[in-house]
Amino acid sequence: MSRFVVGIDLGTTNSALAFVDTTEATEDLPAPVRSLPIPQLVAVNDVAERPVLPSFLYLPTEKEFPAGSIDLPWKKKPDRIVGTFAREHGAKVPARLVSSAKSWLSAEGIDRASALLPWQAPEDVPRVSPDEASAEYLGYLKDAWNAAIAGKSADDRLEAQQIYLTVPASFDAEARERTVAAARSVGLEQVTLLEEPQAAFYAWLSEQGDSWRKRVSVGDLILVCDVGGGTTDFTLIGVAERDGDLELNRLAVGEHILLGGDNMDLALAHAVAETIPGGMEGLDPSQRIGLTYACRNAKEALFSDPGLKSATVSVLGRGSKVIGGAIKAELSRELLHSVLLEGFFPKCSATDQPARGRRIGLTEIGLPYAADPAITRHLARFLGRHSGATSAAGAAARPTAVLFNGGVFRAEGLRDRIAETLADWGGEPIEVLAAPELDLAVARGAAYYGMVRRGKGIRIRGGVPRSYYVGIETAAPAVPGVPTPIKALCVVPMGMEEGTEADVPGSQLGLVVGEPAEFRFLASTVRREDAIGTVLDRWSPDELSELTPLVTSLGEQAGEEGDVIPVRLHSIVTEVGTLELWCEGTKDAGRWKLEFNVREPAGA
Incomplete structure (x- = not known):
């Protein structure tokens, strides 16, 4: 077995890597789960460590940056940029920025192996497939690991480790296979896939240690509510008893819902555009994309700093006024919460169903986003469909606790809205299980799961989910x-x-x-x-x-x-x-x- 057990969260918005060094285990204590700080370009001539790697790929022109200004510690003259600077600079030049590759990887009805990203880019811009973009992120994580951990030791290189790579629970078989193929294309052969909601719960188990048994009881039904950059996933985990000891069983998983942070960024862009002269109609397609990316950055800034009242949104001008004609606006915390709460987390009843929306005869080829943005209504549908997961046959499943996952839930108001809604449906308070470091939980849980596979922890049982x-x-x-x-x-x-x-x-x-x-x-x-x-x-x-x-x-x-x-x-x-x-x-x-x-x- 490999010295390290590695968990990788290949996210829509951010990717992360965590690991366990098995040589650090003792007879009394398990080896700790650690996260890998990831060196990356944060500005021209500036490489710094960040806890996560933004899942953005920028395709620069040949002479866009001065020689040596975008070099990495392990690579000179890279022809592509990954991470923080790709996201920041790409917001100003959106036609060359690849984002949401993970959502495209799971999109049905398109050739997922074709070079189609950046979506709607001009003809002169090179394009990559969702597979290739995913491979770029995994390859970057591999290079960062080998530079920081392996050094000259061949046995410690990432290619030699057991890797647990996470995917949405709702990923179809083709998306899973393509994820594995992307890993193999950069030399990562020992890969096992794990569903993200389970990984988030494993992270909670890792944090709790043996005390998890004091937090839950026989008969409890735990909802893992995972809203990421591109998808919304629901999973139900039941607490049962076997031979006098508690055991965990995964009882139900949700269907594929292409709804998440991407939708929220677009909604924020429309709300901010109303404060700009001419509104959204006054912006050209490139500026609209740029405004969406700028709103994403502003949202992340407000989520990261609870004391920040507003964040600046800036979009480049057109033609000769690219710089001087830049458009600026503010995204206030009040507007952020209003758009997200009322648009994506509205109050509803337990019997509400998401709207399907009327299909038009001809539609633009693109991501098949959910017709109804209300995550609470999708949750009501999920719980109603899985009444068989509980003993109350015929009644909707009623969770007793909820574990949140995904960067969206860094906003306390959104967590509170889900908890309040669940309490209203069940008639009693819902226990919220603490989930620190939401951006790192999935990667850390995947690494912990790797140790569970080696017999060093509690495993969630349940067999195949479908x-x-x-x-x-x-x-x-x-x-x-x-x-x-x-x-x-x-x-x-x-x-x-x-x-x-x-x-x-x-x-x-x-x-x-x-x-x-x-x-x-x-x-x-x-x-x-x-x-x-x-x-x-x-x-x-x-x-x-x-x-x-x-x-x-x-x-x-x-x-x-x-x-x-x-x-x-x-x-x-x-x-x-x-x-x-x-x-x-x-x-x-x-x-x-x-x-x-x-x-x-x-x-x-």
Whole structure:
């Protein structure tokens, strides 16, 4: 095993790295979790350490900066800039600034491998793919680690360590696989993925030590409310008892909600624009992007300094008045809280549902943001859908405690609004679990989880967080213009533990061999009662969502091209969370494997 266990939070807005040096452990005390200060450009000719690495990539022109002025301790003449200076300078030149790569990495309906960032940049600006931008951030963290920790020791380089890389709980399989691929592209091979809300809870466990058992009781239901730069994630963790000791079980995860700090920055930009002559309509597209980035920086400044009453927002002018024509405004704390509280955290009832919004026939290709910005209404929907996670069947889940995660919740007023809303829904106060260092919690929790995997801590149990189904083509007469309907066969029920396997009961199926065939997979976060072998003839879009299909060719030696041979299915959930679906011949010997990642894909 590696000397270090490393946790990396590859965030939409900020990335962070934490680690455990296992040689520091003693018989009485575990090794501490530490965060890595990250050296980065903060201005021209100025490299300084910061606790996090802003997830921004600036693409400079060839002669934009003087020679040597953007050099790094480990790299001379970099052709790209990452981190604080990329964010600050890029706010003035937004057409060359890549941001929110993580959101694009998870966006469905686009080619995520294509070079599309910076979004809507002019033709003469080079572009990168979301994968490439993610690899830039991971590569930067690798270089910073190797310079600060490894030195000349090959065994201590980041490439040689066990790495736990976090992703939103709602990331689909393709986004997870692309995250792993980005890590591998910079030489990080020993990578396991961990869901961010779980990582945040592991950070809380790490801080509490053995005293966590005094903070919670059997029957408690803990909500992890994670609002990051690009996504909103909800997770429910239950406290149970086994053999006289407390244990933790992850009971439910939310669906993918593309809603977070990016949306808030845009809302703030519109609010600030109302104080500028001409408003938002008076700004060109580049200035609008610049205003959004400037509002993001102002928001971060107000979050970081509670004593600050306002922050300046500045946008460059146009044409010959780029400098002299700069537009300046103020983002006050009062306006900040008003926009965020009323726009994103409005008071609502437990039965409210987020608005879906009417779809227009033609729409611009871009990030599929949630139609309703009200996080409280999305929370109401989540708790209402997961009534089965508690003993009160038919009633919405009622958390007894909440743990906040994400930089958005550095604002005390936003934490208070969620806690008050939950209390209103449940009729009693909600305990807020202390979550220090919100920007670092996920990375620190991931590092702690690495030690849990080595048997040095309490593990959150729960098996796979979704039920998984394979699509079965219905034997029905062909109808012109009507696609053949499919049934959904449950091959992995929700909660199936890692390291277990089972035959899929039911009648035998026909496997197409010798030619490329499409295998369709579906998943559900709410159908927790479906047992393995359950067949669904119909379902609503709210119950099942289709995943990226797998196209492959099986059984080239089993028969002629296009033959159909009878098989039965056998499911295995491996220790690292991959699903192996075996097709076993019932007449002739033969086994064929379909492998699909369902949790923590480590690249089997």
